[in-house]
Amino acid sequence: MTKMRCLMTAACCAVLTLPVMSMAQDMASAKPMPKMAVEGTPLTPAASLNAALSVFEEEVVGAAEAMPAEKYDFAPSVPGGEFKGVRTFGEQVKHLAGSSSEFFHGFGVTGGVDPKMLDNLKTKDELVKALKDSFAYAHTAISSITPENAFLALKGPENFKSTRVSMASFYMAHSMDHYGQMVEYLRMNGIVPPASRPGASM
Structure with a gap:
């Protein structure tokens, strides 16, 4: 009887310990x-x-890198x-690689991807590099925004009411x-975007 009671006690302890071990493993693997x-x-x-731009950049670049090179000519x-x-x-x-030059050309910041050169880019590696360069230029342009110039009007159609903040947001x-x-x-x-995969930061 004593031996049976010992076995039952050991089994109960093992069962009670499992959730704790599982929780510890989850905590160890969690970000x-x-x-x-x-x-x-x-x-x-x-x-x-x-x-905010860094969050968007991670998602967009991640998607660009996730698509296989042979699928870059895919259209629905x-x-x-x-x-x-x-x-x-x-x-x-x-298109995205060339867009930062269009949005930030009025900021007085040099750099960016020359839209005229985009047509020469054919491979996935070339396009992903151009995309990363475009985001780098966007960060540089946004870094030039100060409390003093953030809401000063930029050259453009009057009804747009363009400012550095509105152009960055757009x-x-x-x-x-x-x-x-x-x-x-x-x-x-059949590809899950990196930002939508389990464990993704967003």
Whole structure:
């Protein structure tokens, strides 16, 4: 009887220990919690906008890198749909690579991807590099935003009320518009976008 009681006690201890071990393993494998900002801390426009851009950049570049090179000429074709003339995946990447020069040309910051050179880019590696260079230029342009110039009007149509902040915001919205299309292209090819995979930071 004593031997049986000992066996039952050992079994109960083992069962009770499993959730604790599982929790410890989950905690060990989990990503560390991000450091939380102190609410009310003053931030510069450049710091706040660049932080947001970094999140978008990770998603867009991740999607561009996830598509195999042989699929860069993929464009949707679904029965009953209308996809005549839509951009291929590679053309989506190329369009985004050239967009920062368009959005930030009025910031007085040199650099960026020359839109005239984009037509010479054919391979995935060339296009991904151009995309990364484009985001680097966008960060440089946004870094030039100060509290003093953030909301000064830029040259452009009066009804747009363009400022450095609004152009930076529009650039990011434009990037995510095309990112959404890239996501669909990836999923139509059986690829889960990196930002949507388990354990992704976003």
